[in-house]
Structures are given as structure tokens and as C-alpha cells.
Amino acid sequence: ALATGTGAEVQRPLATVVIGGILSSTALTLLVLPALYYTALQRRMKRNEEDEDAS
Helix, strand or coil, rough: CCCCCCCCHHHHHHHHHHHHHHHHHHHHHHHHHHHHHHHHHHHHHHHHHHHHHHH
């Protein structure tokens, strides 16, 4: 994956951006998104408990 031929110096920055995008999207999908879902679920459950206590 380390090209040294003609045109490699042009494609290397593009490859860096593509690999960075793949890694960051993977991290978002596996770490951040589940954390957001968990936070939203906890807030919803807390709100439902408060509604049940009020009635």
C-alpha cells in the first residue's frame, strides 16, 4: 500500500483523507452513536418515571 511509482505523490494526500474518513466514521458508528442512544433512552425513562410519580 506504499506506492512509490509515478503519481504516488499526488494520490498519497487523497488516500490519507479517505483512510481518515473511514476511521472517524467507524469510531462514530461504534462509540458515539450508541452513547447518544443510551443517553436518550435514560432521559426518556427518567421522564416516564416522573410522569408516573406525578399521576
